[in-house]
Amino acid sequence: TASLRDICYTAATRREHFRWRLAAVGQSRRQLAEALDAIADGGGASRDVALGQVKGRAPRPVFVFTGQGAQYPGMGAELYERHAAFRAAIDRCEALYLARRGTSLKALMWQGDEAALACTEHTQPALFALEYALAQLWRSWGIEPAAVIGHSVGEYVAAHVAGVFSLEDAFGLLLLRSELMGALPAGGAMLALQGP
Known part of the structure; x- marks a missing residue:
């Protein structure tokens, strides 16, 4: 049975x-x-x-990908152990990260400390990998987004999920972005303006 x-x-x-x-x-x-x-x-x-x-048609989902600040040590570890689609997606990002940086993204995400994960150079690829893996997990369950949207790091994930960039290109751009932003002086800020 x-x-x-x-x-x-x-x-x-x-x-x-x-x-x-x-x-x-x-x-x-x-x-x-x-x-x-x-x-x-x-x-x-x-x-x-x-x-x-069921009455009528349910709206199709929109995948929303977050920016920096949502990271925490251990994020995604249990999903990695339990779901093959999530694991395969993380492993793809791990291979790209290893090739570029020579260190393990998974170790950073699951064995690193909070301070290391808070560094822009580490945070951004870790969030990208997590968000990409979550999208792949949902897709493996048959859930396809009607639209995608992202903020900051999430924009790169959204662009890949929408088919704008290959995974290699999106993750490569994000790695370069994280390196450039990590080289900036500390204490940056964000400004929002209301248009006419």
């Missing part, structure tokens, strides 16, 4: 989404089977079962 995890994964990502939807909650396989049997026998919604019909 298939595992409950496999059944849920297949139902969510590999099957046509029909107008009628059902969600069942249970603490065991047996409880879920009983809830589903009750529906199959003509029962309606209950405390453990939600049943309904």
Whole structure:
């Protein structure tokens, strides 16, 4: 028999989404089977079962990619261990980072300290890798964005996800950007102006 995890994964990502939807909650396989049997026998919604019909079309998602400041040590480590698509994306960025900088991006993200990760030269590629890997994970689940948008580092990820740049070009530009910004004096600021 298939595992409950496999059944849920297949139902969510590999099957046509029909107008009628059902969600069942249970603490065991047996409880879920009983809830589903009750529906199959003509029962309606209950405390453990939600049943309904989709009205209209759901809006398609927009992927929003953040800029610097959202980083923290250990970000993405659990996703790397659990999801092949996320792992493959991080590994692609790791290879590009190693080729350019000669050090491990994964070690920086997961074994480095907060101060090291806060340096612009490290923060920007780490965030790019994380955001790119998250996009690849969502896509592996069948979720495609209707649009993408990003701020700062996120603009480079958004450009790649939108097909503007190859991964190599987007990540290479971001690495150069992080090096140039890292060479600037500390204490920069951002200015926002309201136009006419």
